[in-house]
Amino acid sequence: xxxxxxxxxxxxxxxxxxxxxxxxxxxxxxxxxxxxxxxxxxxxxxxxxxxxxxxxxxxxxxxxxxxxxxxxxxxxxxxxxxxxxxxxxxxxxxxxxxxxxxxxxxxxxxxxxxxxxxxxxxxxxxxxxxxxxxxxxxxxxxxxxxxxxxxxxxxxxxxxxxxxxxxxxxxxxxxxxxxxxxxxxxxxxxxxxxxxxxxxxxxxxxxxxxxxxxxxxxxxxxxxxxxxxxxxxxxxx
Amino acid sequence: xxxxxxxxxxxxxxxxxxxxxxxxxxxxxxxxxxxxxxxxxxxxxxxxxxxxxxxxxxxxxxxxxxxxxxxxxxxxxxxxxxxxxxxxxxxxxxxxxxxxxxxxxxxxxxxxxxxxxxxxxxxxxxxxxxxxxxxxxxxxxxxxxxxxxxxxxxxxxxxxxxxxxxxxxxxxxxxxxxxxxxxxxxxxxxxxxxxxxxxxxxxxxxxxxxxxxxxxxxxxxxxxxxxxxxxxxxxxxxxxxxxxxxxxxxxxxxxxxxxxxxx
Numbered sequence: 001x002x003x004x005x006x007x008x009x010x011x012x013x014x015x016x017x018x019x020x021x022x023x024x025x026x027x028x029x030x031x032x033x034x035x036x037x038x039x040x041x042x043x044x045x046x047x048x049x050x051x052x053x054x055x056x057x058x059x060x061x062x063x064x065x066x067x068x069x070x071x072x073x074x075x076x077x078x079x080x081x082x083x084x085x086x087x088x089x090x091x092x093x094x095x096x097x098x099x100x101x102x103x104x105x106x107x108x109x110x111x112x113x114x115x116x117x118x119x120x121x122x123x124x125x126x127x128x129x130x131x132x133x134x135x136x137x138x139x140x141x142x143x144x145x146x147x148x149x150x151x152x153x154x155x156x157x158x159x160x161x162x163x164x165x166x167x168x169x170x171x172x173x174x175x176x177x178x179x180x181x182x183x184x185x186x187x188x189x190x191x192x193x194x195x196x197x198x199x200x201x202x203x204x205x206x207x208x209x210x211x212x213x214x215x216x217x218x219x220x221x222x223x224x225x226x227x228x229x230x231x232x233x234x235x236x237x
Numbered sequence: 238x239x240x241x242x243x244x245x246x247x248x249x250x251x252x253x254x255x256x257x258x259x260x261x262x263x264x265x266x267x268x269x270x271x272x273x274x275x276x277x278x279x280x281x282x283x284x285x286x287x288x289x290x291x292x293x294x295x296x297x298x299x300x301x302x303x304x305x306x307x308x309x310x311x312x313x314x315x316x317x318x319x320x321x322x323x324x325x326x327x328x329x330x331x332x333x334x335x336x337x338x339x340x341x342x343x344x345x346x347x348x349x350x351x352x353x354x355x356x357x358x359x360x361x362x363x364x365x366x367x368x369x370x371x372x373x374x375x376x377x378x379x380x381x382x383x384x385x386x387x388x389x390x391x392x393x394x395x396x397x398x399x400x401x402x403x404x405x406x407x408x409x410x411x412x413x414x415x416x417x418x419x420x421x422x423x424x425x426x427x428x429x430x431x432x433x434x435x436x437x438x439x440x441x442x443x444x445x446x447x448x449x450x451x452x453x454x455x456x457x458x459x460x461x462x463x464x465x466x467x468x469x470x471x472x473x474x475x476x477x478x479x480x481x482x483x484x485x486x487x488x489x490x491x492x493x494x495x496x497x498x499x500x
Binding site: 011045048049050051052069070071072073074076078080082083084085086087088089093097098100101102125141 | 250314499
């Protein structure tokens with residue numbers, strides 16, 4: 001379970017978040033949507049402790065994450081937006097490095113490994129892998145330590161349709177196992193497929209937080225994309 | 238094994254396979270081999286190598302390390318998302334970059350001398366001093382690079398600052414000191430000059446090497462002043478302290494920024 005209350009963030013004189021409240025229940029998938037620069041990545045980075053909120057409170061599993069040593073991060077699998085790894089290591093060495101660092105033997109996700117046909121790519125230096133293949137490595141890395149929380153920043157960017165479908169299926173099967181997921185994406189149909197809830201960020205505030213169906217009902221639109229568009233037009237107008 | 242050592246091992250494994258490190262070591266290997274072949278392995282060879290090292294080590298370290306820190310930004314964020322402390326991560330990243338650079342430099346200069354029978358015994362001391370100073374400068378300028386790259390978000394600006402610092406400590410500083418000497422030539426300026434030299438790690442390394450090579454006499458009266466200043470126990474310890482400060486100060490600055498930074 002993830003709880004953010006009154007979270008604000010200021011970078012210099014730029015107010016990125018102006019008091020965000022949202023709760024992601026255990027075993028639920030929440031999508032974060034909003035225009036570019038709305039603060040989606042900042043929100044995710046705060047949850048991971050990569051940056052600190054200016055004010056407000058963030059709790060994971062009921063405990064505050066602020067000011068601690070970050071041991072809560074052992075439960076989180078993070079898939080960053082840009083998959084860049086040490087160029088001269090192989091995928092297998094990268095996984096070993098993280099196993100070694102965490103002192104956790106972490107088992108590679110068999111379903112993803114088979115689906116992505118990644119096994120024979122893991123002995124090549126990461127530098128020679130295509131962007132899509134690196135993104136597959138990125139996904140496997142996020143699932144390496146059986147996380148109870150998944151944080152995915154544009155997870156399907158650069159993936160071919162087949163791999164993208166495999167990853168989405170895996171995310172949904174993990175949800176049914178009780179894994180909590182926070183995901184950002186610009187592809188609304190994808191979020192509609194994955195998410196139970198959606199948080200719509202605009203100008204540093206969560207303008208809507210709730211089930212997808214509630215949003216489409218409220219705006220009387222056929223799908224999430226139309227609903228978000230309607231919300232954006234209404235907010236701007 | 239500690240978390241720091243684990244990060245160092247993985248980072249170093251990546252670095253030793255990279256072309257830039259191989260190129261850096263090869264440069265010093267070829268230079269040293271060439272110098273030994275053309276001028277023997279005596280004081281002249283060490284002097285030539287010293288002149289080259291004092292320019293190349295700071296320059297290459299600043300440029301490579303700064304670029305490396307910017308390139309590793311995304312992976313650093315991934316590591317920050319792991320359940321490890323920021324302070325351990327910083328130490329690991331710093332050592333994981335500086336140790337391969339040190340190894341490249343030491344191997345590049347050391348191997349040719351070893352292949353040629355360990356160098357002329359009378360200049361072995363100077364050679365060891367040269368290698369030691371190169372190592373110290375590498376640690377120092379890697380720390381400076383980390384600080385630059387952690388403070389400047391924009392990589393072009395960061396690289397500009399790195400090159401600016403190299404120009405300043407490597408080239409301009411000497412010129413400015415010379416101007417000062419010329420302007421104040423009517424005054425007893427030996428002590429201020431000594432202080433100015435202590436303040437620049439590259440100049441300090443150069444003076445220490447010249448003294449070790451017994452060519453200080455070439456520097457005339459100033460050389461004599463330096464000779465006297467560095468012959469006791471106070472001078473050398475002060476010099477060592479200043480060199481140490483040039484590692485510790487930027488390292489602490491970088492570590493502090495790394496702990497607080499919003500990535």
